[in-house]
Amino acid sequence: MRKRLAILVFLGMISGGMAAMKIELDLTRTNQCRVRRLSDGSYEITTTGNDPFVMSKKTSGRYDPDKDYILSFEYLCLKGLNFIQLFYGPPIRGGQSANGPAVPASEGWTTYSFNVRKHAEPGSWRGGYTRFRLDFGNTPGRVILIRNIQLREPTALELKMERDREREARAQAAFEKAMIRMIETTHRIAITNVEATSDKIRIELHSTEAPDNLFLCEVPFYQTPVGRSEFVWKSKLQLEPGDTMIELPRVRKEDGEFHDRVYSSWIVMRRTGSGFEPASHQRFVTRLPVQWKLTRDRPRNKKGTVGMIGGNAFQYQDYVALDIANCTKNVVLTSLIGDKPGRGSKPYEFNGRRYYVRMGAVEQLDKAMLEMARLKIVVSAIILIGKNHKMTHPDCVPQGIWAMPNMAEREGWNLYAAGLDFLARRYLRPDRKYGRITHWIMHNEVDAGWVWTNCGEKPMHTYFDNYYRSMRTMQVTARRYGVAGSILISLTHHWTRPHNHLCYRPKAMVELLRRRTAIEGDFDWGIAYHPYPEDLRNPRTWEDRSATFDFNTPLITPRNLEVLDAYLRQPSMLYNGKVRTLVLSEQGLNSPDHSVNSYRDQAAGLAYTWRKVESLDSIESFVHHQWMDSRREGGLCLGLRRRPETSNAAAREATATVCAELAQCGISCTPDETKKPAWEIYRVLDSPQEQKAYCFARTVIPSEFLDDIPYKGQIKQ
Structure with a gap:
């Protein structure tokens, strides 16, 4: 990650219950910007x-300059700002200001704050x-939504x-360095396979030497071997050159409870004068007995949108009319299970421990499923x-919208x-009593984990290790x-360019996932x-300039989806000789102002995007976000x-105008109170009328963009 400025910056650690002085903006006194107040007060x-x-x-209000010196606000800004400067007066003049750091780009509401007293011009803060x-x-063309501006403690x-800060930065840098070394070092000892039977764990090793001071160590998923001097279980190894097989009980007793060791990795460690260091790569269980023989569901078409709410007859009938075959469904695990009983909860046992499932939330999920x-x-x-x-990662900080689980x-x-086990047991049943979950998308947009899957500010390998163990x-x-089904990593449209300095490069994360599973035991991610x-x-995605046709493209958008297809078809990326599951699980085309x-543009952009999706066999599904506009x-x-x-x-008149244009291409519209023309386009996709959608798209999009699908040039590696 980019080296942080040597200043105290806290993004979004909003206090609860502390006195704060609110700051309201004067919309009549602006310079080189347009400002409007929205209905929600932002x-x-x-x-x-x-x-x-x-x-x-x-x-x-009043403030104490020695106590109330944090400027904070909530914001949403797709491209970010390169700085914030706060002037104070009267009079407002040079010499009376504080310079804050960059505002990171964010596609969801998050928070920003900085220490005014520390960054104020000398002697000016009082x-x-x-x-x-x-x-x-100082950049024109940026849009920021902002609310809850305040000075606070x-x-x-x-x-x-x-x-x-300094002590933790040093410790974090040392941990990151050790994590990279563990992954990249070549060892003379290898754990070549770990598999489970109903009651045993079998570990196969290969060594080209017979060194001393070796130990086989167990590392449960809530730990990492990096920097560890104590292990839940270890045993001294006497290895000779060649192959060795070790068999252990599958269940390890743990403080009167137990731990199923399929939830552990295994590593050979060498004892040194200062502790332990890795003598092999760690290895995870890759084969284990299954309870049920299940079939893999395949969608009848690629069309999808957000998951059903459950109990909404209008939504249900609309999905029928659109022929929706794929959905994502948000499952907030922390709302389903806890460690204490509550009203309407039921006990659930896992690893010898008792937890409590909130059946009201589960039954609502059942209804949707x-x-x-x-x-x-x-x-x-x-x-x-x-x-x-308790399920939240202990390093999660308040600016994250969602958290990394506690790893x-x-x-x-x-x-x-236990929560994952409850979901798998309920929604993988052969009888489908409660419905079926096919794929498991682990959290949200982890390359932008600072906002969407937060476990504090961490270098990439350290952050990814937490995520990897969650997967x-x-x-x-x-x-x-x-x-x-498959276990899926969730990524934004960025590829080689991180969203901001607190985020990671998706391509680097995918490469790290590929490398780690190659040496630690592959699975169907x-x-x-x-x-x-x-x-x-902007729905005119065919004009995207940062979406190039090479593996080093900054972004992957509908414009260059062929890059992702080609990347996943590389031999090093295949799983059992086949292309890994690729789901386009969240993307949509905007209609900025409900005008003609x-x-x-939204309707044409949707047709253009679909033509791309349909041309690429690697894409299993396209989940349009959203079905209906969201206020949030x-x-x-x-x-x-x-x-x-x-x-x-005005919106209804704009719909009628565009629908008349659709009719010129043979698409008959059935307008109602809320349909946009894009609804009609989506209805005819993957149907005998699909070409009519492309007929309309050609009235908006230059032919060279539509004729070059799929991309006919060479994708550079």
Whole structure:
């Protein structure tokens, strides 16, 4: 990751219950920007020059400059800002300001804050200021949504991080270095296979030498071998050159409970004067007995959208009309299971421990799953972890929308694994009593994990190790019941360019996943990719400039989907000689303002994207996000339908105009209160009328873009 500035920056650690002075913006006093107040109270600011700023109204509250020195706000900004500058007065003048760091790009609401006192010009920060000015970088064309602007006290977490920052940075750098060394070192000893029977773990080793001071060590999934001096189990090894097989009981007793050792990796460690160091790569169980013989569901077509709510007859009938064959379904695991009983909960046993399943939430999930099953929809579950729960990673910080599961503590991990086990047992049943989950998408957009799967600020290998062990936990859990689908890594549309300095490069994460599974035991992982257009607000994705036709493209969008297809077809990427599962699990085309041009571009962009998807056999499904516009996506209108409250006369007239253009290509529309023209396009895709959608697309998109599908040039590696 990029070296952090040597300044105290805290993004979004908003305090709870602390006194704060609110700052309201004055929409009449702006410079080189357009500002409007949205219905939810947030501000939308569009920069138009290189000196965009907005003045505040006169503040009515008071602040203590020695206590209330954190400026914070919530924001959504697709491209980020290169800095924030806060002026204070009156008078507003040079010499009375504090310079804050860059605002990282974010596609969801997150938070930003910085220490004004520490970054203020010398001697300028004091009490009594009643007017403020916020400068939003120096780049025109940026859009930021912002709310809850305030001056407040630092939180306890912020104070602790300031005290511990240098010590933790050194420890983290040393851990990252050791993690990389463990993966990249070539050893003379190899664990070549680990498999489980109903009651045994069999470990096969190969050595080219007979060294001393070796130990076979067990590492449960809530631990890592890096830097470890104590192990839950270890045994001295006497190896001779050649092959060795060791057999151990599958279950290890643990403090009166037990641990199923399919949830452990195995590694040979060498004792040194300072502790232990790896003498082999670690190895995970790759074969284990299954409870049920299951069939793998294959979708009848690639069309998909977000999962059903359950109990919504209108949504159900709409999915019938659209012939939806694929859905993703968010499963917030922290809302389904806990370690304490509650109203309507039922006990659930796992690894000898008792947990409690919240049946009200489960039954609502059942309802949605069964509706999708009736429509023969292939479901990919997105496993999400809330914050402030025993299942939450202990390093998760408040700015994350969702958390990494607890891969650092035995009790937290066991609760997480118990939740996964409950889901697998319930939704992999051969009788499909509650429906079927085919694919398991592990968390959300982990390359942007700072926002979407948070476990604190970590270098890539350290962060990925937590995620990798979460994937392994799901893989073992599902395989104990049967083989019915894949375990998928969730990634944004970035590829070789990280979303911001707190994020990672998706290509590097996929390469690391490939390398680690190659040396530590391969399994059927795949990719859940989110190839949104370059600018999420602009549906004219055929114009994307950062989507190039080579393996080093900054982005993968609908424009260059062929790159992802070619990348996954490399021999090194195959699983058992076949292309790994590829699900396009979240992407959509925006209709920015419900105008004729907006609806026309959205409909044409959808047809263009579908033509790309249909041309590539590696893509199993295309899940359009959303079915209906959402209020919670920062002004994006990605749905095939608009919300009823936005269905005004202008929107209906724009729909009628574009539908008349669709009719010229033979697509008959059946307008209702909320349908957009894109709904009609989606309806005819994968049907005998599909060519009519491309007929319409040609009225909007230059022919050279549509004629070059699939891309006919060479994709450079």
